[in-house]
Amino acid sequence: MPELPEVETVRRTVAAATRGKTVIGGALTRADMWNGDCAWNDLIPAWVGRPLNEPTRAGKQLAFTAAGNKRSPAVCVHLGMSGRLCMHQPQGTLPNHTHWWLTFDDGTKLAFTDPRRFGGLWGFECLEALQAKRWSALGDDALTIGPAKLHRGLSGTRRALKAALLDQSLVAGLGNIYVDELLFAVRLSPWTPGSDVSRKDCERLVRAMRTLLQKAIAAGGTTLRDYVDADGNAGGFAIKHRAYGRGGLKCTRCRAALCSASLAQRTTVWCGHCQGDPHQALALEKKEVL
DNA sequence: AGGATAGCCTGCGGGC
DNA sequence: TGCCCGCAGGCTATCC
Numbered sequence: 001m002p003e004l005p006e007v008e009t010v011r012r013t014v015a016a017a018t019r020g021k022t023v024i025g026g027a028l029t030r031a032d033m034w035n036g037d038c039a040w041n042d043l044i045p046a047w048v049g050r051p052l053n054e055p056t057r058a059g060k061q062l063a064f065t066a067a068g069n070k071r072s073p074a075v076c077v078h079l080g081m082s083g084r085l086c087m088h089q090p091q092g093t094l095p096n097h098t099h100w101w102l103t104f105d106d107g108t109k110l111a112f113t114d115p116r117r118f119g120g121l122w123g124f125e126c127l128e129a130l131q132a133k134r135w136s137a138l139g140d141d142a143l144t145i146g147p148a149k150l151h152r153g154l155s156g157t158r159r160a161l162k163a164a165l166l167d168q169s170l171v172a173g174l175g176n177i178y179v180d181e182l183l184f185a186v187r188l189s190p191w192t193p194g195s196d197v198s199r200k201d202c203e204r205l206v207r208a209m210r211t212l213l214q215k216a217i218a219a220g221g222t223t224l225r226d227y228v229d230a231d232g233n234a235g236g237f238a239i240k241h242r243a244y245g246r247g248g249l250k251c252t253r254c255r256a257a258l259c260s261a262s263l264a265q266r267t268t269v270w271c272g273h274c275q276g277d278p279h280q281a282l283a284l285e286k287k288e289v290l
Numbered sequence: 291a292g293g294a295t296a297g298c299c300t301g302c303g304g305g306c
Numbered sequence: 307t308g309c310c311c312g313c314a315g316g317c318t319a320t321c322c
Contacts, residue, residue: 002316003316060316078316078317080315080316080317081300081314082314115299115301116299116314116315117299119316120317157293158293159292159293168316168317175315175316264294264295265294265296266314266315266316
């Protein structure tokens with residue numbers, strides 16, 4: 001499931017795979033996957049005959065523009081749960097559930113494929129419009145947010161730390177996997193109320209967040225099920241999960257059995273011994289622990 | 291108005 | 307073998 005490192009890996013591999021190529025056409029085969037205020041049919045003529053710029057990323061979203069045109073229309077791609085952006089050879093058939101693609105002058109295609117359709121596409125008249133109308137709702141990117149900003153965001157809420165970190169308007173790019181891994185790494189309970197997280201903890205969170213995400217990017221993204229980069233490669237398994245998906249297994253630090261419960265509608269795994277806090281028991285009384 | 295919660299959607303794996 | 311059910315989850319809409 002694409003989170004920040006996977007999306008960043010896609011961004012880099014798409015950039016490399018489309019470099020030097022010119023857009024000659026494309027197709028949108030599922031109109032309901034397209035949103036925003038610039039229609040696909042109005043956008044594509046402005047792209048034909050031009051190469052793509054290197055895509056930009058905000059959190060888990062990518063933006064594409066065409067080169068050689070200062071006010072090129074922009075397409076925002078959000079992969080959602082099961083979305084993929086892959087290059088396909090001229091003779092290859094596009095996979096099922098391919099909703100949109102671009103064709104390049106060498107016959108290759110860049111295709112957006114999303115079986116579950118939790119992802120989507122948004123067209124805007126230019127990159128600035130995309131940023132103003134869509135990305136303005138995002139918090140600072142998880143790779144660049146500072147401890148002060150994070151602390152401000154958390155201090156105003158009593159909701160659980162995990163729920164807050166999943167909130168893209170607070171910090172953009174984290175998903176279920178990396179939040180569980182991050183909280184395990186810094187030994188904070190996912191149930192800690194946001195406003196109980198100290199400034200010092202925020203400094204540790206920011207440091208650990210950058211380390212974790214950068215390691216995952218260096219490994220080509222972590223992979224569980226659906227994710228592949230633009231070349232169709234699964235992410236490296238160099239990043240071993242220490243919390244995510246390990247409910248009931250032994251903690252790699254203290255050998256205690258890892259706890260698993262639902263928090264913010266997400267399966268959440270943590271070590272009740274290493275990450276325990278006074279709020280946990282109270283919070284869990286209201287929840288059913290699995 | 292913050293915060294919790296349903297619903298969207300398909301593929302896959304476990305159980306029978 | 308094959309079917310059915312439950313689960314996976316990012317985000318939006320809706321309700322409390």
